[in-house]
Amino acid sequence: MGSTERIRNVAKRVAKWARAGHQMVVVPSAMSGETNRLLALAKELAPPKADDAFHRELDQLAATGEQASSALLAIALQAEGMAAVSYSGWQVAIKTNSAYTKARIESIDDARVRADLAAGKVVIITGFQGVDEAGNVTTLGRGGSDTSAVAVAAAMKAQECLIYTDVDGVYTTDPRVVPEARRLKTVSFEEMLEMASLGSKVLQIRSVEFAGKYKVPLRVLSSFTPWDIDIHEEAKSGTLISFEEDENMEQAVVSGIAFNRDEAKISLLGVPDTPGIAYQILGAVAQANIEVDMIIQNVSHEGKTDFSFTVHRNDFARATDLLKSDIATKLGARQVVGDAKICKVSIVGIGMRSHVGVASKMFRALSEEGINIQMISTSEIKTSVVIDEKYMELAVRALHKAFDLDQQPA
């Protein structure tokens, strides 16, 4: 929420829903720029070493942003003639663990909220924050408002959790790369997880996981839609992330194309194919606090195999050094090679589970464009390839077309 004008529009939209007979719980984010402003002040004053005590104060500070915006939204709703009340995380209470700045929600007490709803009030709950066992304020980390909303929806057993964002839904791929990209009316939870983790930054991945765990139907829709559009139209807008596999979903084999150019690949060539080799390599990498995404090991050849994985591009140099200086020698690997100029392109679709030939269709489409595939990794609902980064847009467009994603499914 930006200006008071923006808050007023949110209030009008909520009032519209409430007047249509819905019991409404609203989880606002802070006013835009507010969290950054507060954290910048903290940064100016910060101690040299960021310990737990410091992170506790950061949370105590950052939580004020949502408390303020929630109170302002309650006031704006009252101005609309609605009974409204706002609660901070500790007032609900939203209980979390004590991992300051990245706390996890443990429980939500819904008694107070239910009583207010029954009394005809709109209830506003601060996003992004909670309270730990000892009564300290905690925050869930950036984007935590989405997670709070889903958690509250789960606790309240809400019919649907509407997430208003700055995009109007989930697309078959990034419309900036493929202008024909189409908004999906529904997407399965599993597909959304793959899309989110593969770089569609529509929703924070934790909020999707939370929704999956508690089977909360999530709708992603645009906060830029005028507040006074027809409520039935609004109720069908955006993209519904569903947990029920209806027929609609089965129709499209592939739902979307995800891509990511933040990765780099590293291979150890000619390592002995003995038990524990994967652990010996990746255990050392994990100890260096380097996160690994794709992992590929092919069948061995004369007792030797090649082991490859991808890491974030920022960790590429460090990971390569680690392998060259230490692990490769220990394991007797022939060579360490790597490349940061790659990208990962994936097709995602729950329909892939029951359709053969989806991967080969993908490979054919890429080959027709003369794009060489460097690595392949598959799961039940996703096939990812690593290719030269310069082909990324070309590959995404070719796949989008090959799977008819520009066409509305029949």
Next chain:
Amino acid sequence: MGSTERIRNVAKRVAKWARAGHQMVVVPSAMSGETNRLLALAKELAPPKADDAFHRELDQLAATGEQASSALLAIALQAEGMAAVSYSGWQVAIKTNSAYTKARIESIDDARVRADLAAGKVVIITGFQGVDEAGNVTTLGRGGSDTSAVAVAAAMKAQECLIYTDVDGVYTTDPRVVPEARRLKTVSFEEMLEMASLGSKVLQIRSVEFAGKYKVPLRVLSSFTPWDIDIHEEAKSGTLISFEEDENMEQAVVSGIAFNRDEAKISLLGVPDTPGIAYQILGAVAQANIEVDMIIQNVSHEGKTDFSFTVHRNDFARATDLLKSDIATKLGARQVVGDAKICKVSIVGIGMRSHVGVASKMFRALSEEGINIQMISTSEIKTSVVIDEKYMELAVRALHKAFDLDQQPA
């Protein structure tokens, strides 16, 4: 507290005290301008009718200012190498009644704070706010940070409560009127109450009352003093508001001259001197929500008396109308007369209790300047006169000199 620079200086000052062996509890106000900024946002969005639900949200909103400044001060202290933790009102907890925007503190639970102090931490507690029985955030009203500080000091049985303000203490009178005005090293609680209510806006009157109730020694000192001045010098700076009558206090008969030109006087002339007359007049005035300050009734003359009182100048027209249109007729008063161009000048001093002739010395000093006294009202430690407002500065200067207030007491 203004900028981060200002917060850093507060942290250095607190660290200095803590390092000298003092257990420190700090109650900061919001960063300057912050409370006004938040309330301006609320005003933009406010409903037409300000009810309890609205005031609840105002408090939920306004309380964020102190929560943020408290966390920032904790961070700045950590940067100084001190262990520090900040608490909001509800975390301590500071329990109040439910009178939103003007709540009264009912109790303070000091267990958590004591444990932190024992563990060597500096404890920061948000001023201005608390939590009611039902877990709603409340605020104490403007200037409430002073009251919070005193309440916390009382609960913790603090040795002294230091109130850092934008003045460096309590003066014998306003130095803008009398350049020779002298800072008092100590002033009694009763004198301070009279000074505060008579217009010396050094401290919020409620905080002084609170200090009196719980016998908390209060020191008013300047926040503009460099943080690194000698701690013994700082400990003696400002003005100590004391609850013990030491010899020092007895020496000065009159401690200060207070004045106020915000009042107007109204008289009912020739009202019958019968029981209940005062109530009939002032009951009606009170019902019209007009606050009365001085009230004077002299002995009657032929069964008739004159009844006078002063009100705030803003209420003068309304009070006069009320008397003329209604009360005067009912009571059979001869005439209603009033004057808004008056001022009240008072001498205040706990020593007056045991010294005769103080009032007459006051009247002589005024008469020597040719100033006519219109009304007189006395209490044990104060004598107030109403005079023409044009003589205000002259009267204050004459009294300041007559009582040797420019001289350090022997």
